[in-house]
Amino acid sequence: MTDSQQSIHGEWGSRWAFILAATGSAVGLGNIWRFPYIVGEYGGGAFILVYLACILLIGLPVMMAEILIGRRGRQSPINTMRALPAEHGANRSWQAVGWLGVLAGFLVLSFYSVVAGWSLAYVPFTAVGTFTGAETGEVEQFFEALLQSPWQMLLWHTVFMAVTAFIVLRGVQNGLERAVRLLMPVLFLLLLVMVGYGMGAGAFLEAINLMFQPDLGALNGEALLVAMGQAFFTLSLGLGAIMAYGSYLTSRASIPGNSGLIAGADTVIALLAGLAVFPIVLGAGLDPESGPGLVFVALSYGFGQMPLGALFGTLFFLLLSFAALTSAISIMEPATAYLVENRGWQRPKAAVVVAGMAWLVGIGSLLAFNAWSGFTIAGLNFQELMEYLSTSVMLPLGGLLIALFAGWVLPRNLTSEELGVSPRAGLFRVWLVLVRYLVPAAILVVFANSLGIIG
Numbered sequence: 001m002t003d004s005q006q007s008i009h010g011e012w013g014s015r016w017a018f019i020l021a022a023t024g025s026a027v028g029l030g031n032i033w034r035f036p037y038i039v040g041e042y043g044g045g046a047f048i049l050v051y052l053a054c055i056l057l058i059g060l061p062v063m064m065a066e067i068l069i070g071r072r073g074r075q076s077p078i079n080t081m082r083a084l085p086a087e088h089g090a091n092r093s094w095q096a097v098g099w100l101g102v103l104a105g106f107l108v109l110s111f112y113s114v115v116a117g118w119s120l121a122y123v124p125f126t127a128v129g130t131f132t133g134a135e136t137g138e139v140e141q142f143f144e145a146l147l148q149s150p151w152q153m154l155l156w157h158t159v160f161m162a163v164t165a166f167i168v169l170r171g172v173q174n175g176l177e178r179a180v181r182l183l184m185p186v187l188f189l190l191l192l193v194m195v196g197y198g199m200g201a202g203a204f205l206e207a208i209n210l211m212f213q214p215d216l217g218a219l220n221g222e223a224l225l226v227a228m229g230q231a232f233f234t235l236s237l238g239l240g241a242i243m244a245y246g247s248y249l250t251s252r253a254s255i256p257g258n259s260g261l262i263a264g265a266d267t268v269i270a271l272l273a274g275l276a277v278f279p280i281v282l283g284a285g286l287d288p289e290s291g292p293g294l295v296f297v298a299l300s301y302g303f304g305q306m307p308l309g310a311l312f313g314t315l316f317f318l319l320l321s322f323a324a325l326t327s328a329i330s331i332m333e334p335a336t337a338y339l340v341e342n343r344g345w346q347r348p349k350a351a352v353v354v355a356g357m358a359w360l361v362g363i364g365s366l367l368a369f370n371a372w373s374g375f376t377i378a379g380l381n382f383q384e385l386m387e388y389l390s391t392s393v394m395l396p397l398g399g400l401l402i403a404l405f406a407g408w409v410l411p412r413n414l415t416s417e418e419l420g421v422s423p424r425a426g427l428f429r430v431w432l433v434l435v436r437y438l439v440p441a442a443i444l445v446v447f448a449n450s451l452g453i454i455g
């Protein structure tokens with residue numbers, strides 16, 4: 001029986017612990033750094049519309065699938081994707097889903113830590129008043145200078161990865177829940193402060209136009225792919241992070257309810273980040289298409305102009321770093337849990353090895369902004385390549401396979417039991433249609449379209 005089955009890594013202390021950890025995983029750089037910069041790059045309203053549709057119709061059902069698979073398997077994603085297919089007479093190759101996820105996790109974590117390092121770097125610089133009263137050109141130059149100093153980036157990347165490894169080696173449950181419970185609401189409030197500031201001092205109406213007036217003509221295949229990839233990235237789906245967290249979830253907790261809460265909170269935070277960033281960008285005449293630096297430049301300029309900005313700014317970048325930390329630890333969980341289960345390693349050793357490998361790959365990403373900037377494949381530098389391969393290719397591919405597995409391989413009585421509803425219930429039927437048909441079809445169409453095969 002599922003009730004007696006428990007993961008060897010332990011179980012969440014309460015229903016809240018899971019929600020907090022999973023929300024901590026979902027809310028991170030994806031919402032505050034990546035969402036605004038790709039919205040700016042891909043033209044705003046229409047992009048957001050597609051993104052929201054992906055969250056609701058693809059992300060939410062895949063999240064339910066990932067959690068239920070994790071909770072059913074009660075092992076690391078690699079082992080769960082070995083055990084469940086065996087139990088249900090399915091092909092052994094399903095295990096590849098677990099491996100794909102672990103690989104995707106390394107790629108994501110490698111550049112994630114570099115960007116989290118930028119956020120860490122901005123903490124002391126904001127605190128000493130670097131941006132107070134600064135002109136837009138100066139804040140832009142400051143960010144450029146950071147990108148041009150590999151040693152500085154290496155320092156912050158290393159600090160971030162070390163802290164992440166330290167938290168992971170102590171186990172998922174220790175102390176983190178309390179920290180998330182306290183710090184996430186503060187981050188939320190700070191975002192509200194920034195939105196409020198943008199309403200008064202920035203170009204708020206223009207920002208609303210940019211974000212919510214869809215110009216569907218602006219959408220191309222690449223934009224669709226990026227929007228879909230972002231839905232996976234921001235909800236932490238497709239690489240087994242949420243599956244691993246699901247494996248520590250008690251069988252009493254409601255998977256649909258929790259998924260809705262997590263996806264809802266994540267979406268609100270991303271939209272707020274956009275509403276905080278774009279009024280400043282448009283009001284100060286910054287370029288919405290300026291790429292990965294957008295948020296750092298825009299917000300540090302905003303903090304530099306507003307009353308108590310140094311204080312708010314310091315707190316903001318500190319909390320952003322913390323939000324990145326709670327995401328990074330979840331990215332490490334599948335690989336770490338696997339090494340503990342299959343190699344019999346102690347958790348500390350596993351965590352240090354996983355973090356160390358991602359740290360090494362991350363060096364390539366930080367060099368892509370300076371020494372290696374000339375090295376490109378298909379027009380993408382090393383960092384862009386890592387971001388593209390993981391976010392736009394591997395996560396949707398992982399999500400596709402997870403949906404197919406939950407929809408076609410696992411029997412209905414099992415999935416409906418895990419979801420806590422009758423197989424006849426409307427909610428269950430909608431979910432089943434989504435994971436069986438709509439999610440796979442949508443992902444395949446977007447892939448084919450971006451390859452120029454159709455459309």
Ligand code: PHE
Nearest residue numbers: 026028029030031233234236
């Ligand atoms: N969801 C996280 C964010 O938005 C990133 C992440 C991706 C975490 C994949 C886990 C798995 O920042």
